[in-house]
Amino acid sequence: MKQLIKLLPLTALLFLLAGCGEVNLTSLDPQGPVAEMQLSLIKLSLYVMIFVIVIVFALFAFVLWRFKEKPGDTHIPKQVEGNHVLELIWTTVPILLLLIIAVPNVMDTFTLANVDADENSITVKVTGHQFWWEFEYPDHDVVAGQDMYIPTNTKIIVQLEASDVIHSFWVPALAGKQDNVPGITNDMWIKAINPGIYKGKCTELCGEAHWLMDFKVIAVEPEVFDQWITNMSQPADEPATATAEAGRDVFQASCIGCHAVGGVGGNPAVGGPDLTNFGERTVIAGFLEFNDENLEKWIRYPAETKPGNKMPGFNLNDEDMKALIEYMKGLKVLD
Amino acid sequence: MKKSTLWDWLTTVDHKKIGIMYLVAGAFFFVLGGLEAMLIRIQLMFPESNFVSAQAFNELITMHGTTMIFLAAMPLLFGFMNFIVPLQIGARDVAFPFLNSLGFWLFLSGGILLNLSWFFGGAPDAGWTAYVPLSSAAYASTGLDYYVLGLQISGAGTLIGGINFLVTIITMRAPGMTMMKMPLFTWSTFVASALILFAFPALTVGLFLLMFERLFGANYFIVEAGGNVVIWQHLFWIFGHPEVYILVLPAFGIFSEVLSTFSKKRLFGYSAMVFATLIIGFLGFMVWAHHMFTVGMGPVANAIFAVATMAIAVPTGIKIFNWLLTLWGGRIQFTTANLFALGFIPSFVLGGVTGVMLATSAANYQFHDTYFVVAHFHYVIIGGVVFGLFAGTFYWWPKIFGTMLNETLGKWFFWLFFIGFHLTFFVQHFLGLMGMPRRVASYLDGQGLNDLNFISTIGAFFMAVAFIILLANIFVSRNDKAVSDPWDGRTLEWATSTPVKEYNFAQTPVVRDLDALWYEKMKGNKRLPVAEPLGEIHMPNGSILPLIMSVGLFIASFGFIYHTYIISVIGLGITLGCMLVRSIKEDHGYHIPVDQIEQDKEVG
Numbered sequence: 018m019k020q021l022i023k024l025l026p027l028t029a030l031l032f033l034l035a036g037c038g039e040v041n042l043t044s045l046d047p048q049g050p051v052a053e054m055q056l057s058l059i060k061l062s063l064y065v066m067i068f069v070i071v072i073v074f075a076l077f078a079f080v081l082w083r084f085k086e087k088p089g090d091t092h093i094p095k096q097v098e099g100n101h102v103l104e105l106i107w108t109t110v111p112i113l114l115l116l117i118i119a120v121p122n123v124m125d126t127f128t129l130a131n132v133d134a135d136e137n138s139i140t141v142k143v144t145g146h147q148f149w150w151e152f153e154y155p156d157h158d159v160v161a162g163q164d165m166y167i168p169t170n171t172k173i174i175v176q177l178e179a180s181d182v183i184h185s186f187w188v189p190a191l192a193g194k195q196d197n198v199p200g201i202t203n204d205m206w207i208k209a210i211n212p213g214i215y216k217g218k219c220t221e222l223c224g225e226a227h228w229l230m231d232f233k234v235i236a237v238e239p240e241v242f243d244q245w246i247t248n249m250s251q252p253a254d255e256p257a258t259a260t261a262e263a264g265r266d267v268f269q270a271s272c273i274g275c276h277a278v279g280g281v282g283g284n285p286a287v288g289g290p291d292l293t294n295f296g297e298r299t300v301i302a303g304f305l306e307f308n309d310e311n312l313e314k315w316i317r318y319p320a321e322t323k324p325g326n327k328m329p330g331f332n333l334n335d336e337d338m339k340a341l342i343e344y345m346k347g348l349k350v351l352d
Numbered sequence: 353m354k355k356s357t358l359w360d361w362l363t364t365v366d367h368k369k370i371g372i373m374y375l376v377a378g379a380f381f382f383v384l385g386g387l388e389a390m391l392i393r394i395q396l397m398f399p400e401s402n403f404v405s406a407q408a409f410n411e412l413i414t415m416h417g418t419t420m421i422f423l424a425a426m427p428l429l430f431g432f433m434n435f436i437v438p439l440q441i442g443a444r445d446v447a448f449p450f451l452n453s454l455g456f457w458l459f460l461s462g463g464i465l466l467n468l469s470w471f472f473g474g475a476p477d478a479g480w481t482a483y484v485p486l487s488s489a490a491y492a493s494t495g496l497d498y499y500v501l502g503l504q505i506s507g508a509g510t511l512i513g514g515i516n517f518l519v520t521i522i523t524m525r526a527p528g529m530t531m532m533k534m535p536l537f538t539w540s541t542f543v544a545s546a547l548i549l550f551a552f553p554a555l556t557v558g559l560f561l562l563m564f565e566r567l568f569g570a571n572y573f574i575v576e577a578g579g580n581v582v583i584w585q586h587l588f589w590i591f592g593h594p595e596v597y598i599l600v601l602p603a604f605g606i607f608s609e610v611l612s613t614f615s616k617k618r619l620f621g622y623s624a625m626v627f628a629t630l631i632i633g634f635l636g637f638m639v640w641a642h643h644m645f646t647v648g649m650g651p652v653a654n655a656i657f658a659v660a661t662m663a664i665a666v667p668t669g670i671k672i673f674n675w676l677l678t679l680w681g682g683r684i685q686f687t688t689a690n691l692f693a694l695g696f697i698p699s700f701v702l703g704g705v706t707g708v709m710l711a712t713s714a715a716n717y718q719f720h721d722t723y724f725v726v727a728h729f730h731y732v733i734i735g736g737v738v739f740g741l742f743a744g745t746f747y748w749w750p751k752i753f754g755t756m757l758n759e760t761l762g763k764w765f766f767w768l769f770f771i772g773f774h775l776t777f778f779v780q781h782f783l784g785l786m787g788m789p790r791r792v793a794s795y796l797d798g799q800g801l802n803d804l805n806f807i808s809t810i811g812a813f814f815m816a817v818a819f820i821i822l823l824a825n826i827f828v829s830r831n832d833k834a835v836s837d838p839w840d841g842r843t844l845e846w847a848t849s850t851p852v853k854e855y856n857f858a859q860t861p862v863v864r865d866l867d868a869l870w871y872e873k874m875k876g877n878k879r880l881p882v883a884e885p886l887g888e889i890h891m892p893n894g895s896i897l898p899l900i901m902s903v904g905l906f907i908a909s910f911g912f913i914y915h916t917y918i919i920s921v922i923g924l925g926i927t928l929g930c931m932l933v934r935s936i937k938e939d940h941g942y943h944i945p946v947d948q949i950e951q952d953k954e955v956g
Contacts, residue, residue, distance in 0.1 A: 039800045042787035044718045058715040059785075066705035073672060073701050080679045081694070084615070085686065093874075094682045099621035099674075107673040108666060115662045118712055123655040125714035130651035177648075182486045183581065185646060185721060189787045193717020196647045198582065199485060200575035203648035216799075220721040220789040222479045223486060225406045228792035304796060324406055 042216040044189035049208045051192035054125055062118045069114065129193075132204040138172040141165060145177070145184025145197035145219065148226035148326050149290050149303060159249040160277070162290025164298060165217070165234045168242035169209050177203040180288065185221035188234050194220050209236035214299070225325025231303040241351070245294075248350035252279035252293050257347055264344025267337045275328070278348060288327065296349040302326070312342050363894035365449035366854055370456050371435030372752065377460050378427035384467065385419035386819060388412045393776070393812040396805050399797040409793035410477040411495065415467075417480030418499065421595065422506055423463040425737050429602045430459075430513055432744050433541045435752050437517065439845035439852065440535045442526025442861045442868075447519035449892045450934070455513035457902035462506025465909055469498035479791060481592065482562070484573040484584045489566045494913055500563045501909040505902070507555055514548030517541055526844070527883045528863035532626065535843045535867070536612075536619060539626055540605030543633040544598045550637065551594035558587035567912055582647060589640035597636040600732065601629060603740025604671060607693045610743045611675055613839050614690035615682025618867060621674040628667035628674075635664045645716045654713040661711035668704055672697065687839070688762030692743035695770050696735060703731025706781065721791075724784030730777045742769070742822075750834030754851045758832070761825040765818050772814025779804040842870035847880055849952075855889045858949045889944040901930040 040046055047053040134140070142153040143165070152165040167173050177186055179197035187194035192207040209215065219230035237245065256262045268278070276292045277283030283291065298307055302323050305311040316338065319328040333341065361369060392412050395403045404412065438446055446452050469475045476499035478487035487496050521542045525534070534542070562584065564570035571577035573584055612619045619625060639661040645654050675697060684690070706728040710719050719725060742765075749757050783804050788795060795801050837846040847869045848856055859882035865871040872880055908923025910916075 039787070039798070042799055044785050044787065052718070055715050055718045058712055059709065059718065062709045062712050062715065066708060069669075069705060070701060073676070074698060076676050077697055080676055081684065084679060084682050084684050086683045090683060092683065094615070094617050096618040097620060097677075097681065098618065099624065100677070103673070103677065104621055104624050104670065108670060111666050111669045115665060115708070118708065119659050119662055122658055122712045122714055126655045126658065127651045129714055129717070130654075182491055183483055187789070189718065189785075193715070194646050194720060195717065198648060200579075200581065201648055216787065218787065218789050221483070222410070222791040224491065225410065227410075228406060228789075228794055231796075 039216070041190050041214055044193070047190060048213065048215060049191040049210055051129060051207055052190060054128065055193050058118075058122060058125055061121065065114050065117055069111075129205070132174050132206050134174060135172055138174055138206075139168065140174045140176060141167070142176045142178065143186055143197065145179045145181075145186065145223070145230075146288055147181050147224050148219070148230040148323065150186075150217075150219075150230070150232040151290065154246065154249075157246045157250055158280075159246055160280075160291045161249065161294060162292065163232055163303060164294070165232065166242060166245050167207075167209060167234060167236050168239040169212055169236050171208065171239065173207050175205050175207060177205065182223050183221045184219045184223050184230070186217065187220045188215050188217040190215045191234060196221055207234075209234070212236050212238060226323045229302070229304045229323050231300075233299070245351055249293055250280070252348075252350055256344055258343065260340050261344040261347050263337075264340035264342070267333065267341040268344055271331050271333070271341075292345070292348055294348060294350045296346045297351060309342050309346075312345065313338055316341070360894070362899055363453075363896045365453045365892050365894050367434045367438050367446045367449065367452060368752075368852055368854075368856075370452055371431045371433075373456055374427045374431030374434055374459075375752070377456075377463070378424050378431055381419050381423035381463055381467075382425075382428065383819075385416050385424050386816065388416035388419065390812060390816055392416060393809040395794065397809040398806070399795050399799075399802050401794055404793075406793035407474075407477065410479075410791070411470075411475035413791055414476045414479055414482075414495075414499075415470075418466065418476070418503070419463075420733075421480065421599070422503060422510075423459075423466070425599050425733070425741070426510060427459055427463075428741050429544075429599065429737075430455075430510075432537075432606070432741075432748060433517060433602065434513075436748060436845055437538050437541050438520065438524070439751075439848055439856055440538050440843050441521065441524060441529055442844050442857060442863060443520065443524040444856050444860070444889065445524075445892065446516055447523060448516045450895055450898065451512050452516050453895065454898035454901060455509040455516065457898045458509030458512065458905070459506045460509075461902040461906040462502045462504070462509065465505065465906055466498055466502030469495050469502075472498075481585075481588055483588075484562065484565075484581050485575075487562065487584075488573060497563075497566060497913040500559050500566065501912060504556065504559045504563070505905050505909065507552055507559070509902075510548060511552045511556075514545040514552070517545040518549065521545075526861050526863050529868070532623065533863055533866045533868075535605075536608035536622075536625060536629075537602065537605035537843075540601040540603075540608075540629055543629050544601045547594045547598045547601075547633055547636060551591045551598065554587050555591035558584060558591065561587070563912070567915070582644075585644055585647060586640070589643045590637075593640040593643065594633075594636045596729075596732070597633055600736045600740075601633065603696075603737045603744075604629065606740045606744040606747070607675065607696055608678075609843065610689050610693040610747050611678050612867075613747070613842055614685040614687055614693070615679045616685075616840070617678055617682040618842075618870075619674070620677035620680070621670075622866060624670055625674050628670045631667040632664060635660065635667070639664065642711055642713075642716075645713045646720045658711050658713035658716075662708055665704065665708050672701060672704075687746065688757070688759055688766055689743045689746035689839075691763065691766045691770075692739045692746070695766065696739040696743070699731060699735030699739065699770075699773070702778075703728060703735050706731065719784065721789055722784030723780040723788045723790055726790045727777045727780035727784065730773075730780075734773055734777070742766075745822075747839070748845075750838045751836075751845055751848075751850060751852065754834055755829055756832045756834045756838060758825050758829045761821055761828070765821045765825065768814050768818035768821065772811045772816075772818060775811025775814060776808050777811070779807050783808070837869075840873075842867035844868055844880075853952055855891060855944055855949070858889075858953060859886055860884055886946055886949060888946060889949065890941055891944060892941045893939050895934075895939075897930045897934050901927045904928075904930065 047056050144151040152161045177195050177197040179199045184197040185194045195203045195205045213236055215234040217232040217234055256265050273282035275287045275289030279293050301307055301311050301315050315322050316331050318330055395401050473494045476495040478492050561572045571579045573579045573581050608619055641657040642661045710716055746757055788801050834850055836850040861880040862883045904923045904926030908920045911920030
């Protein structure tokens, strides 16, 4: 009986938690067809497995209740060798149950592996670096760091690569993961139904800051996306204020060796996220809340803020720092 | 006197003493691994915690996994196998007593080497799977050298142990004990040993490749030089997946013995149990790539490995139902040993069903490398292997150590551990689905992951307290002498005296049925029939060489780690020298005279 009672929380918890977790992070609340397909497969296998659990636990509870030793009982039970009919039943029934899962699974595995382009599809090359993400749009010559912009209701073909160690690209609300393996290009596809910001994580241990290797998939209406792509490829790099103008000079003196803006600067050998649309990010370095204080902290002490990352600290005077921050906040491509 | 006792233990080739040494060393590493686990859970108790640094956390998870698998679970099982299997098959010894001792000392020196990394430049930090390139020289420091060499040495010890059990079980069974009359623990030891024989060479090869890459600049895994990083994963999992069965099959064997003894019934469907064990062992080799569904093998490979993996559920299910039917109609006694065996059934079923879910390749893309996986394998390894170790501990303690563990404390231990275990790991299924990757040093606040992580850590404290109660139990029950057959046992180990004489059986018994001792008891016979008249017993001499050989490799490892190859040469020289001595020195062992055996008999 105890075991039966234990079952109740299992199912209850599931329903309780189905609505739990952060909406744009949990895989229990899918926001696209891939994650939907995966959740339905998870549910199907879970239901079959609950069926198994119920039978085993019920039998187990009955046996314990019925055949526990009573005080003073010293009888020797009948020594049974086995029963072929029973053994046949509990061999064939599980095989049938497994087929219920195996058939749709094989079908889904092939569906998910279909990365053929259709007329609207867009290709994004995603490269994992220690400890940040690079998103390249090869058809449009656009490179973005940290945030992956995609149009809604469009098949996105994701090509996964890695520049150093193995990483793994996971956006639970949109799709399960695939690994970014050095020397190999893996393909997958995703699609977002609704506009929104979906959280992504690296799921393969990749070093010290592995736990902070977060990114975002930002799904926008197709018109907005087209606007974004156009502006990313030809950003208007005209600082709005004099301070920002001064900040640009600081940037070009200190940052441009690693970080590109609008296709200018950067160094593939050193690496460093593209900062063309930096001012539109919601977080710094994948995890810090976006504000002046954090940005300054990040520029001055990156090694302490996100241990293991490769950015050197910059000990700028207050004036330069203020100007740089203002310039960087102004790096936007969308209004 | 004290010195000679120590010398006796350092040189012993007695399988019972080696078994005890495996148990003691395994328990030590189990405590280490447990402490590492507690530090991990304390760090994850609250979001964005700074209890340990991210680097230290990566070292902790790597060492926790490596320690628990290689240095705790396997040696503890080896301890039981060493002590019990020769007794269960009515043998006086194992096939290769010298090698058996060598296996133990290799395991111990490898384990010590691995843990010394904590004190010299940092422990390995690339996860227990040590995926390249993260474990390559470009990304990981000396800690990984300790990993490569420590596991290589202790792995060699395991391989030697496995071969020894195979030969022992094949050649040294008592007259009448056909393969189909062997107790299930012996059967599962046999199959696990066969798995060791085939799986460990894959690990050996993988570790050699990584060692040559790290130390001598070979480029098996370096992409820029034409290497392939996925090769490591295949080699690792060709070893790593069978490893799961190397651990859990002997545990299944323990449960079969315990459930049968404490329900006073013969094991239901014995032959089906044997075949299920064999099939699980076989399939265990066929499914390694289900650890790699997301690595990009393509849909054909993923689909095949998915279905093959699911197939393992069938023989495992057969076992579960056979155990239930063993209990059916029995007289079930709730001893601590049996509580663990009974607690295993629902726990392992939960771990098994999530295994089928994980095998669903398309859904695995969501599960893989998340806390769902962490939950699954802890259900299997704690709910299966550790419960088995605890059941075995309470069951065989009287035979091994000659005292009875306290049952009241035992039950406290069981319930606290059982509740703590489910509290810790059940919620982790949901953490995984809610977006928590595994091997994260912390998690950000405000992602909905706080509460369940907190609950999980509370559960871990329950398990820690439970384990302390077990240690207390060992202490308080140290004077509670055991009789030779306290549980009304069924198999031959209970026919020996307690403590077991160094020659196990004065006369080799004849086996007439499965559960040989029970069979004779039911026939009303006081003693087992014997196959030979009382006579001199030949025993092997002890030797210090296995210990020195292991120390040689231990020294050589330091030479490799710090690139001082003269030290490596010295260390290897010591080992090879010992091998030479062993080869040319004649050692015929010694004989125990008849009158001493008769004297023993009167005392016993």
